[in-house]
Amino acid sequence: MPHVVVIPTARPTFAVETAQRRAEQARALLEELGATVAGPTGLVMSPDDLPEADRHLTADADLVINVCASFSDATPALALYRDLDRPVVLWSFREPGPVGDRLWLNSLCGANLFGHALVRSGGRVCLIHGDPDEPAVRETLREALAGRLPQVAPPPARHGERGPADQARRALDSLRGRRIGVLGEAPAGFTPSEYDPALLRSRFGLEAADLTVDDAFERIDKVDEGDRARELAAVTAARPSLAGLDPAEVGRHAAVTSALRQWAAGDSLAAVAVRCWPEFPVRMGVCPCSSLSRLADEGTPTVCERDVYGAVTMLLLEALGAGTTYLVDTVDLDADANLVRLWHCGSAATSLAADPGAATQSVHCNRRIGVAGDFPLRTGPVVMARLTENASGGLRLLLTAGESLPADNRFQGNTAAVRLEADATAFVHGLVTGGFPHHTVLAWTDVRPALRTAADLLDIPVIEW
Numbered sequence: 001m002p003h004v005v006v007i008p009t010a011r012p013t014f015a016v017e018t019a020q021r022r023a024e025q026a027r028a029l030l031e032e033l034g035a036t037v038a039g040p041t042g043l044v045m046s047p048d049d050l051p052e053a054d055r056h057l058t059a060d061a062d063l064v065i066n067v068c069a070s071f072s073d074a075t076p077a078l079a080l081y082r083d084l085d086r087p088v089v090l091w092s093f094r095e096p097g098p099v100g101d102r103l104w105l106n107s108l109c110g111a112n113l114f115g116h117a118l119v120r121s122g123g124r125v126c127l128i129h130g131d132p133d134e135p136a137v138r139e140t141l142r143e144a145l146a147g148r149l150p151q152v153a154p155p156p157a158r159h160g161e162r163g164p165a166d167q168a169r170r171a172l173d174s175l176r177g178r179r180i181g182v183l184g185e186a187p188a189g190f191t192p193s194e195y196d197p198a199l200l201r202s203r204f205g206l207e208a209a210d211l212t213v214d215d216a217f218e219r220i221d222k223v224d225e226g227d228r229a230r231e232l233a234a235v236t237a238a239r240p241s242l243a244g245l246d247p248a249e250v251g252r253h254a255a256v257t258s259a260l261r262q263w264a265a266g267d268s269l270a271a272v273a274v275r276c277w278p279e280f281p282v283r284m285g286v287c288p289c290s291s292l293s294r295l296a297d298e299g300t301p302t303v304c305e306r307d308v309y310g311a312v313t314m315l316l317l318e319a320l321g322a323g324t325t326y327l328v329d330t331v332d333l334d335a336d337a338n339l340v341r342l343w344h345c346g347s348a349a350t351s352l353a354a355d356p357g358a359a360t361q362s363v364h365c366n367r368r369i370g371v372a373g374d375f376p377l378r379t380g381p382v383v384m385a386r387l388t389e390n391a392s393g394g395l396r397l398l399l400t401a402g403e404s405l406p407a408d409n410r411f412q413g414n415t416a417a418v419r420l421e422a423d424a425t426a427f428v429h430g431l432v433t434g435g436f437p438h439h440t441v442l443a444w445t446d447v448r449p450a451l452r453t454a455a456d457l458l459d460i461p462v463i464e465w
Contacts, residue, residue: 073189119435346372
């Protein structure tokens with residue numbers, strides 16, 4: 001019988017009981033299929049859980065499966081599998097919660113983050129996506145136990161239409177000398193949030209303006225009462241749903257917005273990348289999502305999780321004429337409808353809402369404090385793009401497109417249901433196994449020809465689904 005190591009990873013801020021139950025079902029299915037299963041029966045959710053998990057990673061294991069029972073940052077992936085001499089099977093689950101609820105698991109995004117970290121460090125991964133009771137999942141596992149792992153498809157070899165070189169060159173020239181505000185360090189285990197300042201400077205002429213979390217909090221605390229009151233009055237007039245939230249949290253939200261706006265203006269920032277947790281909700285008692293949304297509505301691109309390459313992607317798209325964009329996770333796959341659901345927890349500009357007049361502001365989906373947006377994103381043709389590192393130390397560009405369809409807000413925060421032009425299953429598997437970041441940038445103007453040309457001018461390969 002094949003010897004399989006199964007390690008279930010999760011994070012306490014998600015639906016832990018559901019995650020545990022799914023992990024148990026996954027283990028039971030493998031045993032039913034004839035595997036001898038080793039590994040922790042409890043969820044790996046903290047650094048203290050890692051030694052017990054690592055103890056099971058013995059040389060005689062025929063297969064190593066990381067069950068992404070819920071979202072987790074990539075700390076466990078790097079600690080457990082960085083030096084593994086075989087592929088890691090990442091198993092992600094479907095979202096079980098009702099429409100309009102929070103993401104209960106965010107399992108697929110966790111697998112995406114694990115894939116980025118491991119491929120970036122020289123490892124190999126493959127993906128199984130689906131629940132233990134699905135016949136296709138059972139068959140894929142049966143094949144894997146027989147030594148036939150899910151295939152890792154090579155990157156697509158498309159060569160899409162190129163735009164005029166002079167337009168792309170003007171857009172690139174417009175970026176030179178601009179500055180990105182970078183607030184805080186990359187969150188632990190968020191490898192896509194790491195970046196190379198020298199690469200930004202040499203390729204785009206962009207500079208980073210750093211601000212520590214402590215300095216940012218000092219600026220927020222020192223916001224003039226008059227400025228805070230003016231922002232509070234303006235934002236509650238623009239976003240009436242704030243009246244239903246905790247007044248103290250809304251007041252802190254106004255102070256955060258004012259401080260970020262002053263920082264952007266004072267330092268002439270073209271975009272802002274913010275370490276949005278854990279310090280903002282834990283130390284300050286506020287989530288900055290709606291503050292980032294407020295700046296985005298005013299014309300300053302903003303990204304959470306201090307994702308600097310995400311901010312660069314936004315600036316490039318904007319320079320090419322894309323207008324306001326949004327940073328999203330790929331969190332759900334409906335293969336039958338060839339559809340992916342794109343989401344983030346509530347920092348979208350209200351101008352990107354399906355109905356801007358109904359762009360509700362609410363509490364954060366996991367932290368349960370204010371303030372974060374809760375509305376579906378605009379419908380119509382969309383482009384997904386992302387600049388990220390490649391194996392040689394340079395950059396590559398991920399690109400695909402589709403149509404954002406009318407739908408209720410599937411997950412609390414901001415969701416778009418996008419039917420892709422490409423095969424959605426191939427895209428999701430390529431995203432994870434190709435080591436691409438969990439963040440892509442969503443745009444509602446098709447600038448692909450100009451974007452491809454800009455990448456050519458910068459000698460950046462385009463990987464396009």
